[in-house]
Amino acid sequence: MSVQLEPVEALDLWRRTIVEGVRRESPDLTTRQMALLLMVYLTPGPHTVRGLAAHLKVSKPAITRALDKLGQLDLVRRKVDPQDRRSVLVQRTVHGSVFLREYGDMITAAAASAEVAPRAA
Amino acid sequence: MSVQLEPVEALDLWRRTIVEGVRRESPDLTTRQMALLLMVYLTPGPHTVRGLAAHLKVSKPAITRALDKLGQLDLVRRKVDPQDRRSVLVQRTVHGSVFLREYGDMITAAAASAEVAPRAA
DNA sequence: AGCATCCGTTTCACTTGCGAAACGGATAAT
DNA sequence: ATTATCCGTTTCGCAAGTGAAACGGATGCT
Numbered sequence: 001m002s003v004q005l006e007p008v009e010a011l012d013l014w015r016r017t018i019v020e021g022v023r024r025e026s027p028d029l030t031t032r033q034m035a036l037l038l039m040v041y042l043t044p045g046p047h048t049v050r051g052l053a054a055h056l057k058v059s060k061p062a063i064t065r066a067l068d069k070l071g072q073l074d075l076v077r078r079k080v081d082p083q084d085r086r087s088v089l090v091q092r093t094v095h096g097s098v099f100l101r102e103y104g105d106m107i108t109a110a111a112a113s114a115e116v117a118p119r120a121a
Numbered sequence: 122m123s124v125q126l127e128p129v130e131a132l133d134l135w136r137r138t139i140v141e142g143v144r145r146e147s148p149d150l151t152t153r154q155m156a157l158l159l160m161v162y163l164t165p166g167p168h169t170v171r172g173l174a175a176h177l178k179v180s181k182p183a184i185t186r187a188l189d190k191l192g193q194l195d196l197v198r199r200k201v202d203p204q205d206r207r208s209v210l211v212q213r214t215v216h217g218s219v220f221l222r223e224y225g226d227m228i229t230a231a232a233a234s235a236e237v238a239p240r241a242a
Numbered sequence: 243a244g245c246a247t248c249c250g251t252t253t254c255a256c257t258t259g260c261g262a263a264a265c266g267g268a269t270a271a272t
Numbered sequence: 273a274t275t276a277t278c279c280g281t282t283t284c285g286c287a288a289g290t291g292a293a294a295c296g297g298a299t300g301c302t
Binding site for chain 1: 290299
Binding site: 005006021022029030034035041105111 | 126127128129131132133135136138139140142143144146150151152153155156159160162163164176177178179221222224225226228229232
């Protein structure tokens with residue numbers, strides 16, 4: 001279960017995770033691309049381009065390009081909707097699941113290290 | 122105090138926060154810029170360009186440009202080191218403190234909403 | 243059938259970020 | 273007093289993201 005995370009602690013957790021991500025220079029994803037990825041994996045589908053664009057309040061081309069990038073990294077896949085062939089359904093991949101799983105572990109690791117070594121300002 | 126945050130919960134918290142940030146399109150900061158900002162505010166100083174570059178494993182010009190952006194948003198300020206005038210010390214600003222404070226609140230808000238409404242996948 | 247509407251993508255011109263290398267100014271070493 | 277070294281910044285050429293608008297293809301309407 002979650003906790004009543006205080007703002008300062010939350011920020012510190014944020015820092016540890018983001019800094020670690022920058023260091024690894026792992027798939028160097030944009031904030032938008034990451035948001036899109038998380039939407040697809042942690043939110044009930046089906047996910048269409050327009051739906052994602054509306055929810056994130058960005059233009060459709062932005063979603064298209066983000067999908068290009070994520071698809072090329074095999075983190076996500078496109079599938080034409082059989083019901084309405086104008087629509088595109090965004091689907092998950094094994095590689096994407098693994099990636100996010102590891103990312104989640106990275107966050108919890110950051111949280112764990114924060115417990116033993118309290119922040120310094 | 123912190124919690125043993127489980128990976129899935131951590132990811133969901135991450136999603137809520139990032140998505141909210143994208144929606145607001147608030148100061149639209151790069152991941153690197155955000156990492157830099159958090160470093161300056163949550164880590165004991167003094168902070169120099171080379172130090173930050175080394176810690177984040179990025180090139181010095183990248184730090185310089187990030188400081189340009191953050192400075193222009195008044196989230197951070199430069200000051201020549203009086204001891205060694207080759208160095209530049211990165212300092213905090215009132216506006217930056219407020220910004221991060223609000224960001225922390227946004228994270229905790231996301232965590233709170235997660236408690237009442239468990240994720241759906 | 244014909245026309246209007248809704249999709250996602252592509253084009254366009256623009257902005258922004260990137261690393262490597264070169265640069266000027268400040269300090270250290272001889 | 274030179275010379276060498278270290279600092280942050282500025283070029284340079286390049287890669288990638290942005291929204292608006294136009295586009296082709298699929299569906300809905302009459």
